[in-house]
Amino acid sequence: MPALLAALERQAIDGPLRVLVLANNCSDGTADVARKAARRIALRVEEVTLASERANAGTARSLAMNAGVEWLREDGYADAVLISTDADTVPPPHWIAASLRAIEAGCDAVGGEIRLPDAPVPDWLRLTRARVARYWSAVRRLAESIDPVPHDPWPRHGDHTGASLALTLSAYVAAGGVPPIPTGEDNALVAAVERCGGRVRHDPDVWTAVSVREDGRAAGGMATEMRRWRMIAETGASHLVPDAGHWQSVLGRRRALRVAYAADPGLAPDCVNDIAYVARIEPTLPALLVREQEIGAATATLESLVA
Template sequence: MIALPKLPPPAPALRMCVTVPAKDEAEYIRATLQALHRQTDARGQRLCPELFEVILLANNCSDATAAVARRFSADYPDFRLHVVEMTLPGEWACVGMARKLMMDEAARRLPPGGIIAMTDADTRVDRQWVHATLRAFDRGARAVGGRVIVPPSERQGYRKIHLQDVTYRSLQTLLESMIDPRPADPWPRHFQHYGPSLAVGVAEYLACGGMPPVKCIEDAAFAWALERIDVEFVHDPSVRAYTSDRDSNRIDGVAFSKSLNEWTRMLDEGRQPVVFGLQHCIQLYKWKVALRRAFYERRIGGLPALPHLAEYLSMSQDELQRRVVEAPTFGALYQDIRQLLERTHAFSDAPFPEAIRDLRRFTRSAWTRRASSKRPAGSDLPAAALVGQTL
């Protein structure tokens, strides 16, 4: 099995290991490392260098990525940076394997309760990124997704749909927090847990089987693995990273840069993405609440939303009951049902402008009603009260 070469021993105070895959990133890597080196606490004081370290894997490079990183390390000897240069063979030459090698090594190096983090070689994390991530774990997080921001650049063709996508998903998240409030991930929160900013506890990393060594969307595959063992992400808005919108073909398969290219083509052709409209979003989160209750009670009886769900999926109630009873975790159950819904073409029924307009109106109205409620501060309206229907 492939493994990283032996690294220097970890510092006694080490709490977080940041992993950075880098393939031909000589143009970007110094800025990425500079952002990690300049980490401060909430008062602007530099963090203790022994709290975190960075493992950078320069894999299959044909440029000076490793040399640039080593020069940076020499310039800042107090920065705990481990530069590893490897050529991954054949089918192992992919971003998923690069991440897995580093994260597996991080799991071995960190103490119990340690944190494995990831970012990208074209990303600059916020100056309090490490501090904010550690704080979220100190408050009980088991996994943390950071807010990923794409600053404006000369590449503008994709930007209108990108901003619509961010707006839509943010409104979706607000709606979900109203219908299905989660104490572990309270509002205000964002919706992202992707490669430029993601962190997980060592125990959770090992429990989910680790990073899948896949060629693309490895961050999404990893997040799905965590969901399937009921590890919820905390989406703390204070954990932020700024990533590049460059046009790149270095990933074989689905990638962020390819999504930007597709959005550019859609704008040029006058097309719009079609997404879940307001009513389907409401229905999805109602079903999620009902499925959670059914999972813990191991029965679908007494939950009127679930016969409707079975009918929508052309599934018998007996089959849905079987899925509820046999699911190993709630996360696995909900993930499987949501994937069935996402493959149902009719569930995506609204172009971005319409979906955004309806979600904005509904959440603004519901939030106003909620704020004017005489309920004690901090209480949550149940889903039934929010949408005027029972589960």
């Protein structure tokens, strides 16, 4: 927490920065540590105790961001920017400014890339992270060829997690806020923004460093993925990912949906644009077959297709 607050105090921005810390079910002095660590930012710390069935990432993030909305409204802001992060991140000094630039360029939400910290990390983790990043970069390059999205052009990353997610206040409210679900609340929020026609940008200049702990409390979160990577590294198991053919099918279908909407917006009069149309229709279509392949071979095929 002190490292995060120090990083926020180093943000290169003009204008007020409000930081709201929600400390839920804490017994380690988190709230007091936060209050003592803050120096040059407007800080509010809210302490809550949630019943076991509600003590999860979705409920906590929902309470935190909704409290942020109320704080902004108290101060008379009809619209502003909400940025979510986690207590174990350390964003660079340009993090907020870069997020604001992307929003000022016409986007409604901005996801930040998740990076490893500068501190020493195990070789297996850096190597695995590099392989995974290369694979997803190839997927996104293929997307640029098959289904380009004007508001989110290459170069771009693919992260929009709670560790770095900026939204306009109006986009957040229109989406209905953070769904209070046990896990995956950040992706669910972004999906809701897109169902409303919101433009989500993955600007490569927006990123934050996260911890490499493997004991995270959110099921299915980054810590879970790192435990899986460790197992693969230690056992020599194949690192399987969806193959290039799967992505060709996914991206081709998305492109077809955009073309159909452009030809006849009357297909969905309640959709404000093709973003909303794709976000609403795609989940209702039959699931596409997922064929898995070892990550190195899948990446090589994707890169060949792009070339």
